Each structure stands twice: as C-alpha cells, then as structure tokens.
Amino acid sequence: IRIPMAAKAKAIRVHELGGPEVMRWEEVEVGDPKEGEIRIRTTAIGVNFIDVYFRKGVYAAPAMPFTPGMEAVGVVTAVGPGLTGRKVGDVVAYAGNPMGSYAQEQILPASVAVPVPPSVDHKQAASVMLKGMTAHVLLRRVFKVQSGHTVLVHAAAGGVGSLLCQWANALGATVIGTVSNEEKAAQATQDGCHHVIIYTNEDVTTRVKEITSGKGVNVVYDSVGKDTYKASVECLASRGFMVSFGQSSGKPDPIPMSDLASKSLFLTRPSLMHYTATRDELLESAGEVFANVANGVLRVRVNHTYPLSEAARAHADLEARKTSGSIVLIPDS
Ligand code: NDP
Structure with missing residues (x-):
C-alpha cells in the first residue's frame, strides 16, 4: 500500500x-x-x-x-x-x-x-478497545466475578455497561442492570441482564433487595457517581465490593468509613491506565477483549x-x- x-x-x-x-x-x-x-x-x-x-x-x-x-x-x-x-x-x-x-x-x-x-x-x-478493556479489568482483576455472584451494573445500556453485562452473564453471574428508559431496558435484556431496573420509575435499592431476597449483591459497578453511589452502597451484601469507576452525573460525595463498617464493605476507585501500565498487561487485556469479540461473547x-x-x-x-x-x-x- x-x-x-x-x-x-x-x-x-x-x-x-x-x-x-x-x-x-x-x-x-x-x-x-x-x-x-x-x-x-x-x-x-x-x-x-x-x-x-x-x-x-x-x-x-x-x-x-x-x-x-x-x-x-x-x-x-x-x-x-x-x-x-x-x-x-x-x-x-x-x-x-x-x-x-x-x-x-x-x-x-x-x-x-x-x-x-x-x-x-x-x-x-x-x-x-477502551470500553472492553475497562470491562475486562473490572470483571477479572478489580473484582473477580464468578458463577453464582450477583452483580449490579449502572448505565447498563451504555458503552461500558453493555459490555459489562454481556461479559458478566457469560461468567455465570446473575446480572442486574439500571437504565433510564424502556428502549435501553430492552437492549440491556438482550445483553444478558437477568433483571433490569428502570430507575426513573422504580426505586433501585428496593428492587435490588426484592430480587436478592434481602441479601444484596456481591459487587456494584458504578459509573454514574453522584446520583447513584448512596443506593449502590445500600444494595451491597455483607463483604460486598463497591467499584466506583466513573462520575457521569458528577463527583460522588465522600463515603464515611462507618458506611463501610456496617457491612464490612470494600471500596475501590480503579482507573484503566493503572491496570494496563505494562505492555504485558495491555496485551493481556486487549487480547481478552478481541478474543471475546471473535468468539461471540461480546457483541x-x-x-x-x-x-x-x-x-x-x-x-x-x-x-x-x-x-x-x-x-x-x-x-x-
Ligand atoms: P455511557 O455510554 O455509559 O454514557 C453515560 C450513561 O450514563 C448515559 O447514557 C446514562 O445512561 C448514564 N447517566 C446517568 N446519569 C447521567 C448524567 N447525569 N449524565 C450523563 N449520563 C448519565 O458512557 P461510557 O461507556 O463512555 O462511559 C461510562 C462510564 O465509565 C463513564 O463514567 C466513564 O467515565 C467511565 N469509565 C471509566 C474508566 C476508568 O478507567 N475508570 C474507563 C472507561 C470508562 P441512562 O440513560 O441509562 O441513565
């Protein structure tokens, strides 16, 4: 050429x-x-x-x-x-x-x-590339999702959200997604969400408690920030993981330590760049993403x-x- x-x-x-x-x-x-x-x-x-x-x-x-x-x-x-x-x-x-x-x-x-x-x-x-590697890092390295886990994904029809739901489903997790409207709910369902909460009509914490019989979820992937973090923490099971990875609605307020102590929760705020800092890590993440696109796990x-x-x-x-x-x-x- x-x-x-x-x-x-x-x-x-x-x-x-x-x-x-x-x-x-x-x-x-x-x-x-x-x-x-x-x-x-x-x-x-x-x-x-x-x-x-x-x-x-x-x-x-x-x-x-x-x-x-x-x-x-x-x-x-x-x-x-x-x-x-x-x-x-x-x-x-x-x-x-x-x-x-x-x-x-x-x-x-x-x-x-x-x-x-x-x-x-x-x-x-x-x-x-960026959204898929983020999903890889969040599901495989920040918190290792396994079969039997229940995960909550906010903005489930978004760029990262869509990939998170598909991948978490393929890993055998029960996936709960939140979205703003019916059209996005239909997409999230196609992407493997077992339960979709339209947060403009329903209270997220109440629905998550119903779906999990009061237990809560093992991990929340929260990219929305200010508007969602409080409900996210409420939705977690004992020893659950709060993964705050974005702030589409604005910066979340600081979380008091006592909010974590009440259920022995973990809190992390990961950035993709810290998980793909070496050439080996980058190639591993990109390789996993492209392989999952090729084998149909990720649409x-x-x-x-x-x-x-x-x-x-x-x-x-x-x-x-x-x-x-x-x-x-x-x-x-
Ligand atoms: P999205 O496609 O997810 O777009 C944002 C979505 O967030 C919207 O469609 C909307 O979905 C929801 N949302 C809720 N509240 C608001 C609001 N006030 N303003 C705008 N959107 C809102 O974007 P991306 O996939 O590009 O990114 C998703 C998130 O992941 C971002 O916060 C981004 O910063 C973060 N991210 C973090 C990375 C990291 O390394 N930590 C790497 C990559 C992405 P709905 O209509 O359903 O509410």
Whole structure:
C-alpha cells in the first residue's frame, strides 16, 4: 500500500473549557514520528465519557489548545527512526494516553499500539478497545466475578455497561442492570441482564433487595457517581465490593468509613491506565477483549456514528443520555 505523507491534517481542537461548542475543526501540524513513535492515519475513533470530563475541566485538561480523544484505530503511515516490529500499512488500535485521537492523523508511542485482528473491523475495534478493556479489568482483576455472584451494573445500556453485562452473564453471574428508559431496558435484556431496573420509575435499592431476597449483591459497578453511589452502597451484601469507576452525573460525595463498617464493605476507585501500565498487561487485556469479540461473547454495539468534524454533536448526545452502546467518529476525508 502506498500511503501519502501528511505534514498537515485536520483535527478537533479545544481552546477553552466548556460545552460541546468549544470543539473546533481546524488544521494542525502533525510532524514526523521520533524514536519509539509511529504516525497513524485514523480510520475510526472511539468516543468515551472521559472526553467530556476533559472538555469541561472535570479532569485537569492539558495545555490549550488540545485535541481530545483517547481511543482510535488507524493505519500506520510512518515509523520513527530505528523502530522495529511496526511497518507502514499495519492496522493498530490504542486506548488511553496519549490524548489526541479526534484527528485525521496522530503520533503515538509504538508501545501503546496493539495490532487489530483482521476478524474485527475498524469501527468495532474503536468501539471496544477502551470500553472492553475497562470491562475486562473490572470483571477479572478489580473484582473477580464468578458463577453464582450477583452483580449490579449502572448505565447498563451504555458503552461500558453493555459490555459489562454481556461479559458478566457469560461468567455465570446473575446480572442486574439500571437504565433510564424502556428502549435501553430492552437492549440491556438482550445483553444478558437477568433483571433490569428502570430507575426513573422504580426505586433501585428496593428492587435490588426484592430480587436478592434481602441479601444484596456481591459487587456494584458504578459509573454514574453522584446520583447513584448512596443506593449502590445500600444494595451491597455483607463483604460486598463497591467499584466506583466513573462520575457521569458528577463527583460522588465522600463515603464515611462507618458506611463501610456496617457491612464490612470494600471500596475501590480503579482507573484503566493503572491496570494496563505494562505492555504485558495491555496485551493481556486487549487480547481478552478481541478474543471475546471473535468468539461471540461480546457483541459490539456501534449504535452511533458521526463524522469527526461533528464531534460536538456526539458529545451533546452522550451528555444528554440519548446514546446507548458505543459512539464512533469517522474521519472526514
Ligand atoms: P455511557 O455510554 O455509559 O454514557 C453515560 C450513561 O450514563 C448515559 O447514557 C446514562 O445512561 C448514564 N447517566 C446517568 N446519569 C447521567 C448524567 N447525569 N449524565 C450523563 N449520563 C448519565 O458512557 P461510557 O461507556 O463512555 O462511559 C461510562 C462510564 O465509565 C463513564 O463514567 C466513564 O467515565 C467511565 N469509565 C471509566 C474508566 C476508568 O478507567 N475508570 C474507563 C472507561 C470508562 P441512562 O440513560 O441509562 O441513565
């Protein structure tokens, strides 16, 4: 394949913190990869809630202006001097740092890029890399879900939520999911939720207590934060695990130690990057995800695609809870 060298490309850039409207479509210098780096021409870009946190300043943003985005699939267009094991034309994916995937071209450290198996298409890979590795880490490493466990997943029809439910079901757990509406409930049921709670109509704690005959659940995966953490703690069984891994509704208030003492609970706040810090950990997580896509355990729901130049619309829909499954941006040619 002959791939043209691009000194310039278009990218989304944020010059000031704020709503989706602060994302501008601009020309940027890309440059050439240095030692240990590759350059990719992106073909599909995953949108993740963390991109919203950086755009709004919930997480400290890098120096302005910056290009958001922490996940992409692309074709290698150049490799840095002396780099072996990568060549122009390879299809690779990455998730996590460095930020800057909302771009037609991006420079990456070769160490973060993993090969995409030919059985997984680019849109699927960009939908499942960050969210799927998160699901892997949460279900297999932060708390090891086993057959017979009961798990509660908030935002069960969301990007990470959909994968968590499918995977937890395949592990033999009883899965309880919470969602905001009927349509999302139908998707969560298809994704292996044994019980779906529509939290806009029903009280989550009461329903979980009914479903578990008063016992509570072994683990809660809570990505919603402020609005849900209190109910999450109430829903746990004795010696249960509270896994707080996001804050889509805002930062949860501090949990008093006495709330944990009453049931000998565990509390953890994991970040994917700490569980994929080494190349071996990264390859293990990505390998598990791609294998489970290939063998049908994980159905990747690419429910929404937008042109990259319209990333603002994707953010607005994500924040308004209008989306389910994954969102992918396709670079404008
Ligand atoms: P989702 O697709 O899950 O989108 C967010 C969903 O959360 C919404 O669709 C909505 O579902 C629910 N929600 C509840 N309250 C709100 C609110 N006030 N505003 C917006 N949404 C709300 O997004 P992702 O799959 O990209 O991410 C899910 C979560 O996982 C995020 O919090 C993200 O930060 C976190 N995450 C954490 C990682 C880590 O390393 N710790 C890694 C990856 C993701 P409904 O309509 O059903 O309420």
